[in-house]
Amino acid sequence: MKALEGVKILDFTHVQSGPTCTQLLGWFGADVIKVERPGVGDATRGQLQDIPDVDSLYFTMLNHNKRSVTLNSKSDRGKEILTRLIEECDVMVENFAPGALDRMGFSWERIQEINSRMIYASVKGFGPGPYEDCKVYENVAQCAGGAASTTGMLGGVPTVTGAQIGDSGTGLHLAFGIVTALYQRTHSGKGQRVSCAMQDGVLNLCRVKLRDQQRLDNGPLKEYSQFGEGVEFGEATPRAGNDSGGGQPGRILKCKGWETDPDAYTYFITQAAVWKNICDTIGKEEWKEDPDFATPDARLPRLNEVFNAIEDWTMTKTKFEVLEICNPLNIPVGPILSMKELAEEPSLRETGTIVEVEHPERGTYLTVGNPVKLSDSPSEVVRSPLLGEHTDEILREVVGLSDNDIAAARDEGAI
Ligand code: CAO
Numbered sequence: 001m002k003a004l005e006g007v008k009i010l011d012f013t014h015v016q017s018g019p020t021c022t023q024l025l026g027w028f029g030a031d032v033i034k035v036e037r038p039g040v041g042d043a044t045r046g047q048l049q050d051i052p053d054v055d056s057l058y059f060t061m062l063n064h065n066k067r068s069v070t071l072n073s074k075s076d077r078g079k080e081i082l083t084r085l086i087e088e089c090d091v092m093v094e095n096f097a098p099g100a101l102d103r104m105g106f107s108w109e110r111i112q113e114i115n116s117r118m119i120y121a122s123v124k125g126f127g128p129g130p131y132e133d134c135k136v137y138e139n140v141a142q143c144a145g146g147a148a149s150t151t152g153m154l155g156g157v158p159t160v161t162g163a164q165i166g167d168s169g170t171g172l173h174l175a176f177g178i179v180t181a182l183y184q185r186t187h188s189g190k191g192q193r194v195s196c197a198m199q200d201g202v203l204n205l206c207r208v209k210l211r212d213q214q215r216l217d218n219g220p221l222k223e224y225s226q227f228g229e230g231v232e233f234g235e236a237t238p239r240a241g242n243d244s245g246g247g248q249p250g251r252i253l254k255c256k257g258w259e260t261d262p263d264a265y266t267y268f269i270t271q272a273a274v275w276k277n278i279c280d281t282i283g284k285e286e287w288k289e290d291p292d293f294a295t296p297d298a299r300l301p302r303l304n305e306v307f308n309a310i311e312d313w314t315m316t317k318t319k320f321e322v323l324e325i326c327n328p329l330n331i332p333v334g335p336i337l338s339m340k341e342l343a344e345e346p347s348l349r350e351t352g353t354i355v356e357v358e359h360p361e362r363g364t365y366l367t368v369g370n371p372v373k374l375s376d377s378p379s380e381v382v383r384s385p386l387l388g389e390h391t392d393e394i395l396r397e398v399v400g401l402s403d404n405d406i407a408a409a410r411d412e413g414a415i
Helices: 017-027 074-090 100-104 108-114 138-144 167-188 198-205 207-218 271-283 297-314 319-329 341-345 346-350 392-397 403-411
Strands: 008-012 031-036 066-072 090-095 117-126 193-197 250-254 265-269 333-335 354-359 363-368
Touching: 008 017, 008 074, 008 100, 017 031, 017 090, 017 117, 017 167, 031 074, 066 392, 074 403, 090 167, 100 297, 117 167, 138 198, 167 193, 167 198, 167 346, 193 198, 198 207, 198 363, 250 297, 265 297, 265 319, 271 297, 271 319, 319 333, 346 354
Parallel strands: 008 031, 008 090, 031 066, 090 117, 117 193
Antiparallel strands: 250 265, 265 333, 354 363
16 A cells, blocks of 8 residues: 555646646655646647657656556536546645636636635745735746845845755645545545745745844844855845854855866865864864854854865865765764765665666656655656556546547547
């Protein structure tokens, strides 16, 4: 038994945010039925294709552990089939532009009439308010949710991050909402509406920056590098470069080979508890007792001097040597790992976080498996479905159509 075995998900999602959510539910054992437009499918099947006419990695890496049914849900026959699917499923997930499902005739009120136990989950760019009708993609959400304004170098332009906190982050939030609603349904017997706006999801992940916004009212943010550099703070939480977001100052520092290797860097945290170990390691024993350096508060205006000295040392070592030396001394450091290094990392293969998948049209590719490990519900990554690969079996098993009905629906272009 898998944790979500027996839960049927009617997956109306596309692109990244929604598919991330339903893929997670599929990894935990839910039966995910992905509904796609006949002949077209999820737009990402054809986006960023690296092999002509083969489902892109964009699609395959976000749609594991799902079955694909094609359905034109705007046709009369398609609407009948969709109504039957709503009757049979536990959860319906969608991330269309605002109002798309209502225009199809499937408002939340209508869905409740069809199946009062249905949990109906949506991702939209914004919640109710001035922007609720906007279409939104990843970087728009990062900009609207506070991430871009607080990311980048001081004095530089607002910057988006590589981590897809708008899409995949919101998908993750939505999955949490869905399993919570499934749990409540075990007591209430009723379904409910689950919504997560991408702006809200990003803002939730930028919580510490809203913390700093309020701290600014009471004086400068002393752990930000700009404090030591004498750069005045403005009205809003500034961009903090690679400064640590917490109370233990940290920076990205060059390591041996940085001149030619763009990833020869380490993150280095000057955790107060191990300050003496840091001084010994970098050959600055005198800083252990020097009142200008001995305490965290004394160091705050001198962080550039501190990190320059540490960097003089890290530049004599590779990022992995820095880790080997610092780790036994409890000094928190982390090598900057490239995607190439992560793809080749044996320990990630062993835990199933990086997985090799066999696909009938593209051959073998790498993907990220389930990062959440349940001891009693192991995740096995099953390749993404081809467009409409499971249409007949779903219409037969779940909807209860006969072979003649299926043929008629196909003739009408409804599937
Ligand atoms: N049968 C018939 N019609 C279908 C269908 C099906 N199986 N599946 C989708 N459609 C229709 C929709 O009903 C919609 O029709 P209308 O415009 O007539 O209502 C149409 O296809 C297009 O849907 P869309 O507007 O959602 O798609 P888009 O490519 O124009 O916009 C996106 C994409 C992502 C900007 C938009 O869906 C959106 O804002 N979603 C919410 C936020 C979100 O999830 N963004 C992140 C996406 S990942 O980066």
